[in-house]
Amino acid sequence: MSNFPPAELDAIARQIQTPYYAYSVQAIRARIASLQNAFRGLDVRICYAVKANSNLAILQLMALHGVGADIVSLGEMQRSLKAGIPAERIVFSGVGKIAEEIDAALAAGVWRFNVESADELQLLQRVACSRGVCARAAVRINPDVDARTHAKISTGKAENKFGVSIDEARRWFADAASLDHVQLDGLHAHIGSQILDLEPFRLALQRVEAFRRELVEAGHAIASVDIGGGLGVVYRPGIDTPIEIADYAALVRDTFAEFKGTLALEPGRWLVAEAGVLVTRAIRVKHGTDRQFLVVDAAMNDLLRPSLYDAWHQIVPLHGRDEPDVAYDVVGPVCETGDTFAQGRAMPRCEAGDLLMIGGAGAYGASMGSTYNSRPLPAEVLLDDGRYAVIRRRQTIAEMMAGEQFPQAWHET
Numbered sequence: 300m301s302n303f304p305p306a307e308l309d310a311i312a313r314q315i316q317t318p319y320y321a322y323s324v325q326a327i328r329a330r331i332a333s334l335q336n337a338f339r340g341l342d343v344r345i346c347y348a349v350k351a352n353s354n355l356a357i358l359q360l361m362a363l364h365g366v367g368a369d370i371v372s373l374g375e376m377q378r379s380l381k382a383g384i385p386a387e388r389i390v391f392s393g394v395g396k397i398a399e400e401i402d403a404a405l406a407a408g409v410w411r412f413n414v415e416s417a418d419e420l421q422l423l424q425r426v427a428c429s430r431g432v433c434a435r436a437a438v439r440i441n442p443d444v445d446a447r448t449h450a451k452i453s454t455g456k457a458e459n460k461f462g463v464s465i466d467e468a469r470r471w472f473a474d475a476a477s478l479d480h481v482q483l484d485g486l487h488a489h490i491g492s493q494i495l496d497l498e499p500f501r502l503a504l505q506r507v508e509a510f511r512r513e514l515v516e517a518g519h520a521i522a523s524v525d526i527g528g529g530l531g532v533v534y535r536p537g538i539d540t541p542i543e544i545a546d547y548a549a550l551v552r553d554t555f556a557e558f559k560g561t562l563a564l565e566p567g568r569w570l571v572a573e574a575g576v577l578v579t580r581a582i583r584v585k586h587g588t589d590r591q592f593l594v595v596d597a598a599m600n601d602l603l604r605p606s607l608y609d610a611w612h613q614i615v616p617l618h619g620r621d622e623p624d625v626a627y628d629v630v631g632p633v634c635e636t637g638d639t640f641a642q643g644r645a646m647p648r649c650e651a652g653d654l655l656m657i658g659g660a661g662a663y664g665a666s667m668g669s670t671y672n673s674r675p676l677p678a679e680v681l682l683d684d685g686r687y688a689v690i691r692r693r694q695t696i697a698e699m700m701a702g703e704q705f706p707q708a709w710h711e712t
C-alpha cells in the first residue's frame with residue numbers, strides 16, 4: 300500500500316468526500332512493464348480484461364502503453380475505442396454474444412472473436428456474410444481443468460458454461476471449410492481468475508498446445524493462441540503467494556516453443572487490483588452484544604467482493620494510534636447482513652470520522668459497483684507523483700434517477 304500516502308488520501312477525502320477509489324498510475328505502469336518485459340522477444344499481444352476496471356482513464360493508460368483489450372460487451376468495446384485502444388488490439392469474448400454486438404464489432408474491425416458455442420459460430424458466419432466480410436475467430440477451449448480458485452470464478456471445468464470441449468472444437472475445424480465468412484484459425488482458453496498456482500495453467504496450456512499440434516498436423520493453420528487471464532494477486536499479505544510473472548512467462552515460452560504465431564494474454568486483476576484502494580470514512584462504532592461494529596460509509600454496492608465471494612481485503616486505518624488493536628466487524632450502511640467487509644478483524648482502535656483504506660480494490664471494485672439502496676456510485680481518482688485527478692466524479696442523486704420516469708403513456712402490449 301506504499302503507493303497510497305495517508306496524507307494524500309486524507310487531503311483528497313477533504314476535497315471530494317468519501318467513499319472514493321484511488322488508483323496509482325505508477326503501480327499500473329509497473330505491472331504493465333513487468334508483463335511486457337517477461338514476454339519480451341515473443342510475438343505477444345496483451346489484451347487487458349476491461350471488466351476488471353473499465354474506467355476510461357485506466358483504459359487510456361493501457362492504450363498509451365500499447366496494451367489492447369479483452370471485451371465482453373459493446374459497452375466495453377466503446378469504452379476501449381474511446382480511450383484509444385485500436386480495434387486491431389481488441390478480442391471479443393463471452394458466451395452470450397448477440398447478432399447486434401457481432402455486427403458492431405465487425406464494423407469496428409476488432410481483431411478476433413473468441414467463440415464459445417456452435418450456435419455462436421453459425422451466428423458469426425451469418426452476420427459476417429450479411430456484412431460481406433470475413434470474421435477472424437478463435438475457438439474457446441474448455442480444457443476441463445480445476446483452477447483451484449473460488450468456485451464462482453472458476454471457468455475451465457467441463458461443468459462451467461465457458462468454451463467447448465476439445466472433441467467439439469475438433470469437429471469445428473473439420474467443418475471449417477463450410478464457413479466461408481469465418482477464418483477459424485485461433486485457440487483460446489481462460490480457466491478462471493485469482494489463480495495462485497502454476498499447475499492448473501500448465502495443465503491447461505499443455506492441453507491447448509497438444510491440440511494445436513494435432514490441428515497443424517491435420518493441415519489447419521493456427522495463427523493465434525490466446526491463453527486468457529487469471530493471474531492471482533496478493534489480497535492477504537504473508538498468506539497469498541502469487542505466481543512469479545517470470546515463472547508464468549517461462550511456462551508459456553516452454554509450452555509454446557514450437558508455435559510461430561501470435562500469443563495473446565488477457566490479464567485483468569493482475570494489472571490493476573493492487574494498484575487501487577477504496578477510501579472510506581468511519582461513521583460510528585456501534586457496540587453490539589458480543590462485538591463491535593465499525594460502520595463505514597462504503598458498502599457492498601461500492602465493493603461487492605467480500606459479500607459475493609467472502610473475499611478478504613486488507614483494511615488499514617490511515618491514522619496511527621498507539622493503543623492495542625480492537626476486533627471489529629467492518630460493515631457498510633446497506634440493509635443486508637452480507638454488507639460486511641470483515642468480521643472480527645483486529646485493527647487499531649477507530650472513531651467516527653477516521654479514514655480507512657481497503658486494499659486490493661483496483662480490480663472488480665468500481666466495475667462491479669451498483670446503486671443498490673439508492674447509493675450513488677463513488678468517485679474515482681488517479682494518483683500520480685503527489686498529484687491526483689478525478690477520473691469519475693461522484694454520481695449525483697439526480698444522475699442516479701435519470702432515465703426513470705412516471706408512466707407518461709400506456710402502450711398496448
Ligand SMILES: Cc1ncc(COP(=O)(O)O)c(C=O)c1O
Pocket residue numbers: 348351369392393489491492493527528529530565566567568569
Ligand atoms: C475471457 C476472460 N479473459 C480474461 C479475464 C480476466 O481474468 P483475470 O482478471 O483473472 O485476469 C476474464 C475474467 O476472469 C475472462 O472471463
Ligand SMILES: N[C@@H](CCCC[NH3+])C(=O)O
Pocket residue numbers: 350452492493604662663667
Ligand atoms: N468478479 C470476480 C472475477 C471474475 C472474473 C471475470 N471473468 C472477482 O471480483 O474476483
